[in-house]
Amino acid sequence: MDSLGRSTVLLKRMGIDTHEEPIVYMRADCDVCRSEGFSAHSRVMITTERASIIATLNVVRDGFVLPTEAGLSEAAWQLLDAESGQLAFLSHPRPVESVGAVRAKIFGHAFRDDDLLQILQDMGAGRYTDIELSAFLTACAAAGMNLDEVVGLTRSMVQVGQRLTWDHRIVADKHCVGGLPGNRTTPIVVSILAAAGVCIPKTSSRAITSPAGTADTMETLTKVDLDLTAMRRVVEREGGCIVWGGAIQLSPVDDLLIRVERALDIDSDAQLVASVLSKKVAAGSTHVVIDIPVGPTAKVRTPEAAHVLARLLQRVGQDVGLVVRPIVTDGSQPIGRGIGPALEARDVIAVTRGDRDAPSDLKERSILLAGELLELAGTCGAGRGPVEARAVLADGRAWRKLQAICEAQGGMRTPPTSTQQFEVTAPARGSVTGLDSRRLARAAKLAGAPADPAAGIDLHVRVGQSVENGQPLFTLHAQSPGELAYAREYLALHADIIVIGPSS
Amino acid sequence: MDSLGRSTVLLKRMGIDTHEEPIVYMRADCDVCRSEGFSAHSRVMITTERASIIATLNVVRDGFVLPTEAGLSEAAWQLLDAESGQLAFLSHPRPVESVGAVRAKIFGHAFRDDDLLQILQDMGAGRYTDIELSAFLTACAAAGMNLDEVVGLTRSMVQVGQRLTWDHRIVADKHCVGGLPGNRTTPIVVSILAAAGVCIPKTSSRAITSPAGTADTMETLTKVDLDLTAMRRVVEREGGCIVWGGAIQLSPVDDLLIRVERALDIDSDAQLVASVLSKKVAAGSTHVVIDIPVGPTAKVRTPEAAHVLARLLQRVGQDVGLVVRPIVTDGSQPIGRGIGPALEARDVIAVTRGDRDAPSDLKERSILLAGELLELAGTCGAGRGPVEARAVLADGRAWRKLQAICEAQGGMRTPPTSTQQFEVTAPARGSVTGLDSRRLARAAKLAGAPADPAAGIDLHVRVGQSVENGQPLFTLHAQSPGELAYAREYLALHADIIVIGPSS
Known part of the structure; x- marks a missing residue:
């Protein structure tokens, strides 16, 4: 404890990437967990001289952190702009008040403008859990949003992020x-x-x-x-x-919401x-x-x-x-x-x-x-x-x-080319009647795109086009034999990714 | 990869308590993450000879696991009934189909009985994320549940858990x-x-x-x-x-839902x-x-x-x-x-x-x-x-x-008694007009209950009772001076936990 009786810990970077979720790792036998009554999945407020965040507690056995330390996930580390060994104090976060407006929405009340701004600000500050983000999106979808609410949501999203200005009347x-x-x-x-x-x-x-x-x-x-x-x-x-x-x-909260919507x-x-x-x-x-x-x-x-x-x-x-x-x-x-x-x-x-x-x-x-x-x-x-x-x-x-x-x-570059290719050909003579965009995209991803920029699919035909038996339909591009095999396996399971009908 | 071309790993118990959330810890540079395209927060299906679960990926730097290993949180370890060094294979989970019924509910369609059974079975098998559990509960609350749905939900909860029978007509x-x-x-x-x-x-x-x-x-x-x-x-x-x-x-899914509702x-x-x-x-x-x-x-x-x-x-x-x-x-x-x-x-x-x-x-x-x-x-x-x-x-x-x-x-015991007490007295003569149950409960928890069974509060007055200045209102019980201090601090901030009005 510090002189004000607050529970203090030393921060440690764990090097665990939990995506956007701030997680704090502490031992069950540490003083703070005992005195504050924290247990696995507790929401913990972590405050340094510079910033304050709310993280979810994961309880670890010894070996990961000392009883005097709190380990942070990458997301928590960055939100807090922390330094190794930095002093922080831990407390129970106050209930996030704007969640009350989400509850009201669940039970049929429309948002007021200031509700939405408060909600988005709290989301931007990392105060919403996945459970709460999901409840917000579900309530909006289930109850619907009137025009005022959509305008309010749009304005609030703008207010929470950076805003650029340009010296042009028309942009x-x-x-x-x-x-x-x-x-x-x-x-x-x-x-x-x-x-x-x-x-x-x-x-x-x-x-x-x-x-x-x-x-x-x-x-x-x-x-x-x-x-x-x-x-x-x-x-x-x-x-x-x-x-x-x-x-x-720009509009950073949108990324949080898109992740949950997805x-x-x-x-x-x-x-x-x-x-x-x-x-x-x-x-x-x-x-x-x-x-x-x-x-x-x-x-x-x-x-x-x-x-x-x-x-x-x-x-x-x-x-x-x-x-x-x-x-x-x-x-x-x-x-x-x-x-x-x-x-x-x-x-x-x-x-x-x-x-x-x-x-x-x-x-x-x-x-x-x-x-x-x-x-x-x-x-x-x-x-x-x-x-x-x-x-x-x-x-x-x-x-x-x-x-x-x-x-x-920064200088123009030539796009890279792939090291591995595989050509998919028409199994019969006929006419292309359909291309499944979603599955083509999936195959391109399995081949390594976008992490391997040269990977993907090169289409050789379009809907309506006549093809001969054995004519190339598309070529898979990949950077490793493993990924090429992976995408081919997917294609083998989905032969109808390009549909060939009778010749027109 | 194994002989079937499946991505294999050796399981490692991490000793991280994430509450009920199954988490898998892997390195970004491991073969499986690269070949399967897994990244932080990916949902990963882990299959052993005995069981199959879906976990969320946290990406760790070296030191935690080898590139050939997958670390598991306690919840994942127990759901999988895993053993140290056990072989498992990893894959992309198929989309959980019953989530489609949750989406339909969000957009205004009532559940059918078999929807709810499928949803509850998937929840019981750990296939729902917190985001999906929250969407289910929010959609139910926002759209409301008709009598058939409540009956269907009740029956499905029963079907997913154990069910006891007794040789009595009336239980x-x-x-x-x-x-x-x-x-x-x-x-x-x-x-x-x-x-x-x-x-x-x-x-x-x-x-x-x-x-x-x-x-x-x-x-x-x-x-x-x-x-x-x-x-x-x-x-x-x-x-x-x-x-x-x-x-x-009994009805194990209920525990999952209660956590999210709470x-x-x-x-x-x-x-x-x-x-x-x-x-x-x-x-x-x-x-x-x-x-x-x-x-x-x-x-x-x-x-x-x-x-x-x-x-x-x-x-x-x-x-x-x-x-x-x-x-x-x-x-x-x-x-x-x-x-x-x-x-x-x-x-x-x-x-x-x-x-x-x-x-x-x-x-x-x-x-x-x-x-x-x-x-x-x-x-x-x-x-x-x-x-x-x-x-x-x-x-x-x-x-x-x-x-x-x-x-x-198993034998009758005598309840333990506390080592630390603190008596709270009436600040003035008067009549007890209110007791705040929620705050009394909170103070009892801060004093250590229920983890310390002897901790809590002993009430000496009831609503309507007359008290003298200095008369004991209640006694705090704790097992450590720290916890007693913690509860006292809370009481100092909430002096109106017991309201004394003018004598009646």
Whole structure:
């Protein structure tokens, strides 16, 4: 105990990665556990001179820590910004009051604005357990969220994180409501917009469940983990950038919520809208085009669902000061040929450079989105956007801009190529009637993407195409024989990943 | 990898108590993590020759485990019934299908019976994460549960655990819907019923959040962790017992759910009814009296809420084959004088032995409940129960029965007494207008109860009683000066734990 009678311990870094969960490791026979009545799974408040966090107790036998020590998981260590041997004191955390508003929501009461801000602040400070995060998301999904609540949630998410500002009246942005492998339009759209003189400081994410995020793909071309100062320098010089948003901490609570939503496999429109729009507001954007691919294996399955989502994006956007244009697109099959960071980067380069054999679907999708964004930004009149975008791409301006952005971000690189390949061929003559995007993505991940940037899948056919018996359908790419075998095993179990019907 | 290409590891017991959460500890650079693509917080299926469990991955640096090893938390080790150095293989768990029914519930669809059975079986097998357990409870509370669902939940809880059978047509039981310190009627009621010839094989719980559970109190008088065979022997010989239910695994999933409910501080009537009645059905009971104390700091706050709960208990009881009689009682202040295992045991003995100074509230409450149960069991006519119960208590039969039960369970003990005491006195003359049950319970816990059985609080006054300035209000009991100081500190912050108003 210290002079104030508080229970003190010395902090020890355990080197245990529990993902985002702060865990404290102590011995059952330590003074603090006995005097405070802590036992396994107790919530413990840990306070140093600098910070204060709440962690969950795991009780360890001797050998791990001394009775005078408290070991911390990596997440706890970082949240607390701790030092080895640093003094800390432990106590029972006060009940997190905002959980009361979650309970009220469970029992049918709508959130007030200040409830949501308090909840998000507490989440941001690490005061919510997984159990409480899950209750929040479940209650929101079960009881539904009215428009005011979605706006309140979006605003609160912005308030809890960093917020960027730019010296431009119009700051363009784009987003895709996920679920479509290879849909890597962002680098192309950014290159076109920046080349056309529109400010577009794009932050992108790494893959969460997919074989590649835009940040993963861009990382095969240049450095993406820029801090805010470096990002500003690139944007000032080139009018645009494509960096990893994770380094900048926009709307950090969103990452917590996404992890739990993913675990539950529930995602409501309300959470999606708040998540997307809060990141746009925090990034300082003013005009945003949102790509909503619709297809049986995409995130949004029906045109009706896409319409409802589009309306909500626009209405909430209006309330938080964003001009939002949702674009509903075909999400029935992957876009481009590559699935995986380097293979997708290769497609991006081919389209931007204007290669003759560049995948035309990726090119047309990029022109569509860039065109809408040019119109939205007021660079050209209604209906002129696609023409303008196509011109910027055709005359080499976009390609020069992409190279310049990559140079400014730290130098342009050549994407790596894989050491192991395996070709999957058509078992019969016929016509391709279906491509299962989800399973293709799964196979690409089993082959090593995105951790091995060269790993993934290279598609050689598209829906509607005729194939001969033995014609290559796609090629698996991997960096080790083990991973190649692993992905092949998966393919053997799912022969219908590409469906070949009778010749049309 | 083994000959089937499966990823194998050697199991190691880590000695880390994570409460009920199965955790597996592996190095980031181990073959399995790389080939299977596992990262921190991945769900990992671990299979041995004997069993298969799902655990959450924590990634550790070297020093904890070898790259060929997988360390297990205590919960994982026990679920898997593992041995040191045992071979196991690791894989990605299949998605838990019953979570789909939880998602459907979130979005407004009622559970079907087979959904609930599947959910409870998966929970029992450790396949649900905390996030999923929380979503289940939140969805049930937010969407509500209809009568069929509550009955389905109760039946499923019974099916997942052990179920006892007895050679008696009528098997009596009692239960108290918690929240009232010192309300230790169970040993007295069991003694009266068994002495009156009614079979009453009582299983009780240890404290979860309170300073003493019935099992903790009884443990100061005799052995309570009997296995099923030993329990049967006691019941055959004496017609009743008071043992710890935890050793017998009745409705084990309920413990998982209670932990999460407690963390969220939500408890719906549906969960409470299913929890209580499933344990009664599993224990083989046929006739049950349920004590529902109502008071501002009790679990049930209003007579209306008690009425709704009582109706639900009866209706669900009917559907699962139980005769249930709910009794709404006064829950405005603690019952008896002692709060804490040994102090409560002392009160139990005083009442059962018929001591002149035995606490009359505990005696009358026990006679009320025992009387109702005697009537319910058909031992006496309507309205005759209390008279009969009082007679069994008055003529020493109940006391002889309690002693006989204790002897049969392993020998009767004398409850321990504390080494440290501190007396709290009235700061002024007046009348006791309120006792805060929750804070008294908290102080008793800070003093060491129930871990130190002799620790707790001994109350000297009751609501309505006149006191002089300096008159003892209650005595704190502890086993160490530190714990006594800790409880005193809490009392100093909450001087209004006993409210003294002007003399009446």
